[in-house]
Amino acid sequence: MTAGAIVAIFGINAWRKEIQYKRNSELAEKSLFLIYEARTAIKAIRNSFSSGIEYASRKINDDEDPKAKRALDMSYVVFSRIDKQSELFNEIRTTRQRCRVLFGEAELECFDDVFDIIREIQIATRKLARRYWPKNPEILSPEKKEAFYDEMYALEDIIWETTDDEISKKCNALSKKQKNHFENLFLHQPHIKNLEGCMKNSTSRFSQIFLANLKKSPKTGRGPGEIGKTKSKRVLD
Template identity: 35%
Template sequence: MDWIGTLRDASVLIGTWVAIYGIDSWRREHRGRRQIELAEETLALFYEAGDAIRHIRHPASYSSETESIEKGEHESKTSYEARKNASVVFKRYNDHQELFNRLHAMRYRFMAQIGKDKAKPFDDLRRIVSEIIVSARMLARLWARENFRIEQQWEQHQRSVEKHEAVFWEGLQEEDPINPRLDKIVDDIERTCREVISGKGTLHGILNRPVFRSKG
């Protein structure tokens, strides 16, 4: 058996393997750095957004949050109180608006660098925020209504109030219409971002999984 030839071939194979691994590591470090930084920033902003939405929907409010709301000259007291109470959501949303604007702008970079098919959590989060804003606007009108001609109108009105209050306030109903969806959004974006951060799918990522690493 030609041991020298075998060793030479093995050396060539090992050298090629090391070169491929080195090239992949280099590509991951230099070409993938922007993706990794984007994934880290995106994930952090989604965590912040989840907390922001919970703050917006928190049922406790403070007088300082509505002190800027003034009663209109011809506005009834009931309408004023309804509009003032609903305005808490708008005040809190404005406090976090820069965060949501950054997320919306980041969506396009995310689609370009990581994939359009991975950007659904951005749309889902935006939809939740829109639903909360719409419910606040609806409640500003619904809470102000007092007169009903027939009982069926009152019952329908109450159903509408309960529907929008469940979106407006966290924990009002046992089956919250927002929180499970919000948790899923964060889970989905976390899964995508962690795959990018860990380099899953590259040779570097495969060879650095626990199964390939020696136990210390």
């Protein structure tokens, strides 16, 4: 084999690695962007303020009393808001499958967390609409009435955003978790020097985030799996 052929082979291999890195980094960047979008969408779904416009299109049954109407109107608002985000959630499902193929099962956690939160909101809304909002707790004994309100408020804390509630904490953790997942994934790539070279030539925002963290990570005393724990300033909040 001639020297020229050897050089050509190395050049092709380097080109393939750069193409593969570009494809993977763009998917990682899109995934992170979608997680931010999902966090914003969930916040909009859980907004406790609504107007009559949001449930004006609901078909009203003839036998609805005021309590039943209010319960159905409120649940309709939640489900219609989720339905308005269907395009985003479908894109997240598609991207999840691509990540599954390229990165493996370990990188799907944040996507699954998004859909777990949506399911939790849907289940809580159904329970409230059927078991709590249409009922009159004033006819219950003091003990049962107290339990009724405790259960109802706990479910309402799931569907409506309040100060520092558990769903909000989960949402705020999503983007940080996803970013750390991909930083650790790319740091464990073989031929890290070649990978850094690809990143420097990339316009991907994810590449710039990764390189910023990589440069500020100590050369010794910190394992690759801890890159996400560096105290460097984050490009994304």
